[in-house]
Amino acid sequence: MPNRKLTFRVFRHNPYDPQSAPRVQKYEMQETPRLTLYGALTRIREEQDPSLQFDFVCRSAICGSCAMLVNGRPRLACRTLIEQLPSRINLFPLPFFRLVGDLSVDTGTWFREMGQRVESWIHDSEPFDPDALEERMPNDTAQTIYELDRCIECGCCVAACGAAQVNPTYLGAVGMLRIARFLTDPRDDRADSDFFEVVGTEDGVFGCIGLLACEDYCPKGISLTTQIAYLRRKMALTSLRSSSNGKGASAGAQHAEKAKTAK
Amino acid sequence: MSSFNGKVVARSSRRIGGANNLAPRAQWAALPRTWVSLNQVRIARATAFMEIALTLTGLALSLFMLMHLGLLFSILLGRTSMDALARFLERYFLLQIGASFLVLFLVMHVMLVMRKVPTTLTRQWAMLRHMRAMKHWDTWTWAFQGVSGIALLVLVAIHIWVVLTDLPVQSAKSGERVFQIYLWFYIPLVVLVESHLNVGLYRAAAKWHVLSRRLAHPILLVFTGMVLGLGVAILVTFYRVGASLS
Numbered sequence: 001m002p003n004r005k006l007t008f009r010v011f012r013h014n015p016y017d018p019q020s021a022p023r024v025q026k027y028e029m030q031e032t033p034r035l036t037l038y039g040a041l042t043r044i045r046e047e048q049d050p051s052l053q054f055d056f057v058c059r060s061a062i063c064g065s066c067a068m069l070v071n072g073r074p075r076l077a078c079r080t081l082i083e084q085l086p087s088r089i090n091l092f093p094l095p096f097f098r099l100v101g102d103l104s105v106d107t108g109t110w111f112r113e114m115g116q117r118v119e120s121w122i123h124d125s126e127p128f129d130p131d132a133l134e135e136r137m138p139n140d141t142a143q144t145i146y147e148l149d150r151c152i153e154c155g156c157c158v159a160a161c162g163a164a165q166v167n168p169t170y171l172g173a174v175g176m177l178r179i180a181r182f183l184t185d186p187r188d189d190r191a192d193s194d195f196f197e198v199v200g201t202e203d204g205v206f207g208c209i210g211l212l213a214c215e216d217y218c219p220k221g222i223s224l225t226t227q228i229a230y231l232r233r234k235m236a237l238t239s240l241r242s243s244s245n246g247k248g249a250s251a252g253a254q255h256a257e258k259a260k261t262a263k
Numbered sequence: 264m265s266s267f268n269g270k271v272v273a274r275s276s277r278r279i280g281g282a283n284n285l286a287p288r289a290q291w292a293a294l295p296r297t298w299v300s301l302n303q304v305r306i307a308r309a310t311a312f313m314e315i316a317l318t319l320t321g322l323a324l325s326l327f328m329l330m331h332l333g334l335l336f337s338i339l340l341g342r343t344s345m346d347a348l349a350r351f352l353e354r355y356f357l358l359q360i361g362a363s364f365l366v367l368f369l370v371m372h373v374m375l376v377m378r379k380v381p382t383t384l385t386r387q388w389a390m391l392r393h394m395r396a397m398k399h400w401d402t403w404t405w406a407f408q409g410v411s412g413i414a415l416l417v418l419v420a421i422h423i424w425v426v427l428t429d430l431p432v433q434s435a436k437s438g439e440r441v442f443q444i445y446l447w448f449y450i451p452l453v454v455l456v457e458s459h460l461n462v463g464l465y466r467a468a469a470k471w472h473v474l475s476r477r478l479a480h481p482i483l484l485v486f487t488g489m490v491l492g493l494g495v496a497i498l499v500t501f502y503r504v505g506a507s508l509s
Contacts, residue, residue: 069396072395072396072397072398073396073397073398073399095393160397160399162390162393162394162402162405165389165390165393166381166386166389166390196307197307200307200308200310200311201306201307201310202310202378206310206311206313206314208470209379209405210401210405210466210469210470211399211401211402211405212401212469212476213397213399213401213402216399216401217399225469225472225476226472229469229470229471229472230472232314232470232471233471233472235311236311236314236315238311239307239308239311239312239315240311240315242308
């Protein structure tokens with residue numbers, strides 16, 4: 001197996017160069033044991049073509065920079081073993097995000113905008129007291145929040161999502177994961193009804209067409225479909241409640257309930 | 264005025280005014296946390312209702328189909344039992360009532376599902392390219408639901424028309440119909456209905472997380488096998504009834 005001759009067909013294009021046209025370039029190399037895709041790309045850049053652009057930082061599936069389409073499927077180059085792939089490997093940049101060049105895309109701008117859209121920070125009305133002891137939280141809640149915070153923002157879930165391919169304003173599984181994270185957090189004052197306008201739309205949880213690929217291609221194995229289903233149930237319930245009492249459940253009452261459940 | 268989510272929006276003053284006399288935490292709770300137009304809230308609420316209604320109409324149609332299959336099961340017990348059951352249903356106009364509800368739920372289900380289907384050629388092309396590249400099982404089940412849904416719309420409409428314009432329902436008439444040219448109509452109808460129903464139930468269970476996918480896969484396989492087996496057995500029995508009469 002490690003003696004195969006590998007053929008890489010890599011997407012090449014520099015959108016900042018007016019002379020550049022999108023094309024596919026072929027590279028060949030001999031397979032070596034325990035070679036990762038990141039290793040292979042580094043070898044191509046060092047030995048064959050120093051102009052090849054691709055992103056990497058940590059090389060251990062923590063930074064999420066090296067996500068790309070490997071034979072049509074989103075993966076992290078650093079945790080993809082070549083021995084698990086066929087000898088012909090097609091590499092394309094992640095769709096949906098702005099192309100920087102070749103296999104490099106700008107996920108940061110989209111993630112920042114998404115963070116602003118879902119107001120991805122703790123909303124607390126109490127003035128911050130740096131000398132006060134931190135409010136205690138049950139271990140189970142802390143563990144749940146930690147689990148939801150494991151996302152490395154690589155963009156694989158968005159690239160794997162069919163709804164995102166046809167709706168550029170779609171929030172994506174990662175946006176919904178972020179909302180689920182703040183809904184779970186007892187320190188956040190926002191209630192279900194506060195999130196409803198952001199996530200209870202066709203750009204949010206009701207735009208999801210249930211292809212379940214986000215979870216299947218998440219390199220960190222986060223249960224994204226479970227979180228989307230959790231939000232879908234919560235938002236559906238919020239819409240029913242708000243129509244039954246005319247204005248929606250009081251945010252304060254919901255927060256009190258959330259804090260009580262957490263304690 | 265401010266902007267939220269790319270739209271110019273107005274902040275509701277009603278809630279802000281009421282919040283001024285409250286304690287700080289309650290004041291925060293009473294403030295609108297997001298900047299949205301009233302229309303956006305209405306659309307969000309309507310979208311939520313549509314999502315619930317899509318699952319509910321799908322469930323209603325599945326229950327109808329299972330009931331239909333249960334009633335047709337009587338042909339396996341003999342022609343007399345099916346004819347007696349058909350007479351009972353027609354005496355109380357239950358057939359016509361059932362068909363009316365079926366058409367109503369069918370139309371509702373199609374209209375609700377339409378908003379989930381890419382409508383422009385560019386989007387359809389993007390979706391097709393995505394599906395072909397990904398080779399992902401659950402992405403293909405979604406496409407199967409779309410294609411089988413369109414085919415079923417035509418097949419079910421023909422079936423309802425043929426049956427309701429040839430009342431009363433009798434095992435002999437049904438048998439003759441299946442024995443003749445309609446066999447090649449009923450084979451795809453039975454296969455598509457049962458597959459669409461089972462895949463739909465599986466997808467709804469996964470979407471609302473009623474069942475984990477690990478559990479849903481074997482249940483889907485067993486249930487599809489049972490329902491398809493029953494459908495084929497009923498079709499074979501009708502064919503034999505038709506053959507014995509001609």
